[in-house]
Amino acid sequence: MNQVLNYLWEASFCLGILWIFYRLLLDGNTFFSWNRAFLLLALLASLIFPGIQFPAQVGSSQLAASYGFQFPLLEITAQKATPGAEEWISLTKLLFGLYLTGLFFFLLRLIWGLTALNRQISMARHSSWGDFILLEHPNFEPASFFRYIFLPAKPDRVVDRDWILAHEAAHGRHQHSWDILLLQLVKTLLWFNPFVWLLEKSLREIHEYQVDEKIIAQHPKKSYAQLLLKLLRPTQASALVHNFNQFQIKKRIKMMNQPKTRSLARSRYALSIPLFGLLFVLFACEYQDEMMDQNDKSDNKITERLMQGEVFDVVEDMPVPNGGLEGWNQYLMDNLTYPEAAREEGVEGTVYASFVVNKNGAIQDVELLRGVDDRLDQAALKVIRDSPAWEPGKQKGQEVNVKMKLPIRFKTN
Secondary structure, X not given: OHHHHHHHHHHHHHHHHHHHHHHHHHXXXXXXXXXXXXXXXXXXXXXXXXXXXXXXXXXOHHHHHHOOEEOOXXXXXXXXXXXXXXXXXXXXXXXXXXXXXXXXXXXXHHHHHHHHHHHHHHHOEEEEEOOEEEEEEOOOOOEEEOOEEEEEOOHHHOOOHXXXXXXXXXXXXXXXXXXXXXXXXXXXXXXXXXXXXHHHHHHHHHHHHHHHHHHHOOOOHHHHHHHHHHOOOOOOOOOOOEEOOOOOHHHHHHHHOOOOOOHHXXXXXXXXXXHHHHHHHHHHEEEEEOXXXXXXXXXXXXXXXXXXXXXXXXXXXXXXXXOHHHHHHHHHHHHOOOOHHHHHOOOOEEEEEEEEEOXXXXXXXXXXXXXXXXXXXXXXXXXXXXXXXXXXXXXXXEEEEEEEEEEEEEEOO
């Protein structure tokens, strides 16, 4: 549940930052295809970046090279409730329940919209018009959805059929319906985020600007603008289609008469590259403040074996904990206790420890490599000292002493 809410928060924040960038630097220019591409990338980045975990480790590689094999990071989360924690958990559950309710509602609305479209397609009179299928019915308003163009059947309701066909066909050739479907899916997932609705408005604007630009390149601008004004009336068009008269006519006519934006303004799009990179680093890269293992840098030789007296860092057959790695993690989870005082004070961080599995499989020479707080440090060292015997490591068939290292992250709720 917390992971889902965290993902939703990160996706919402990412989308908000990108829309604000668009609104401040890109909105209002005449690079319609570029603006469309940016808005679509903003949608995809907001969905993808928080949903992936690209490993990015930072820390001391020198320590790693000196202290042998390192186990994967183990995270210990405080389990006991702090004062007010129960209320926080209840609030989290309430928010999650509200989110699921909204998600279910908008998902049903999307399914209902697709079902209604299918019903309209089946009830209309079909005819071919080039690459498109014309759907005519007395109750239809001019609209389009992929290869389908919806038209009213009564001629007196259409000022100029050819203009409308050209307009809706332009939507189809630009593949705008794919954008709308993606938008509806994102709105279903992030229905609570106002930036989704603002971005939808911006993207629909771009769609109309693209179509208007194409039409006035082939037909008189004044006649087309007059047609838009004549067809202006309230409509209840589906959110899944492009409706001929549903969008801000005044703003579209103003854009048609606006001078082309200078080519130099395209340099603003270059500013989005570091922005996307920063958001990727913030949300897609999972940083771990742990020491990087440098033991397997070469493809042409076996992992380097460093010997300190009679203790090896890496051997041919590494020591194996009781029950394997899964059993080791379970042992740590069952026996490592988050110190109460440190938990109440909100102390957290990653403790790095090393230990030696000797020839007999016993744990010895437990040492602290880097600590956070004495209470957390001692808890980590104690659970390692109390560990059951391991299967010892072997070098050339002989049992040897092997040094290991273990990062343990203490994290409060």
